[in-house]
């Protein structure tokens with residue numbers, strides 16, 4: 001462990017307490033530790049809260065070396081792939097015979113074409129991820145940084161930028177059905193759409209845009225695929241480190257700061273500037289804690305009622321970035337049905353996996369995590385009614401009923417009605433198994449043909 005872990009922790013001095021906790025755990029248990037009720041939590045690279053029961057069956061040390069090498073190779077390959085992709089995107093296609101397979105050229109060409117429509121609301125992030133060979137987050141971020149001229153504005157080193165983005169993408173857990181790098185890319189794409197809203201776009205500074213995109217890309221990094229209550233009841237060290245408050249969000253932020261420092265991306269900037277950037281990133285990422293939803297919603301509503309938002313003020317712009325990121329994070333039900341449904345199935349699958357773990361280890365099954373009792377339609381209707389709809393109603397007001405807001409509200413209402421029909425069908429017709437969501441597309445093909453801003 002890890003020279004990667006030593007590198008990472010060595011670079012992140014303020015994570016000392018986290019590092020110590022891991023060190024003690026390693027000395028005592030030889031990398032594995034037994035949590036409450038026998039749930040095994042494996043640590044990887046410093047603070048990686050991986051929940052992996054399979055690790056018991058293999059040699060931990062050998063697995064580490066192999067996975068370390070795999071990561072290095074993957075990072076190298078993705079860097080080469082990006083260099084090629086960026087040449088393609090600029091229209092500089094290399095003519096060296098055999099420099100890249102024809103198939104790759106074709107895929108990257110299609111990915112490049114998709115990027116030309118990255119600001120449209122029906123952007124298919126799943127397709128984009130396949131076309132970029134699992135590099136959607138890195139490719140998207142590099143593209144958006146170019147679009148906004150952020151590399152030039154902040155005098156960023158391209159190699160450091162790519163190293164940082166590669167680390168972020170890699171530290172998302174691809175085995176999570178929902179909280180993986182594709183979700184991060186999806187949130188980033190939504191954030192870009194929101195930053196383009198006329199009400200916001202005219203007022204945002206390059207720093208606002210930089211922070212908004214960075215926070216979106218990193219807001220769930222290293223997510224373990226279980227929620228905070230699970231970490232608390234299994235006595236995970238992150239829960240005690242962050243005193244059971246915004247445990248995951250604090251970890252996402254601190255991990256991001258660690259990667260920023262390890263990559264040296266901002267090291268050329270004055271100390272007060274990069275320190276301020278780190279703090280603002282923290283404030284944005286911490287705002288995605290869903291348990292703080294009401295606090296933000298009430299403040300947002302109050303500002304709109306009083307019409308006192310002054311986007312000339314940095315503090316008000318920051319607040320709106322927090323709101324935009326919160327909207328982007330929960331915007332799945334506002335997407336066209338074909339995309340929205342996939343996200344719904346994925347998030348419920350992640351909940352059910354946690355429920356299965358809890359059942360297996362005689363822990364109380366968390367709300368929404370019981371596959372036998374909590375159906376996908378029921379979970380989605382609750383999520384839309386209590387979280388998504390109230391937030392997007394205020395966003396709709398803020399944007400002064402922009403075209404994008406109208407499109408999103410249209411999808412939201414249709415998707416909610418559709419889940420209601422599916423729940424009804426599930427309750428009345430299907431008494432045996434969990435429903436598969438295969439209701440035929442209504443006229444209009446699920447909204448793809450609608451006006452897309």
Ligand SMILES: [Zn+2]
Nearest residue numbers: 183219220329
């Ligand atoms: Zn998220």
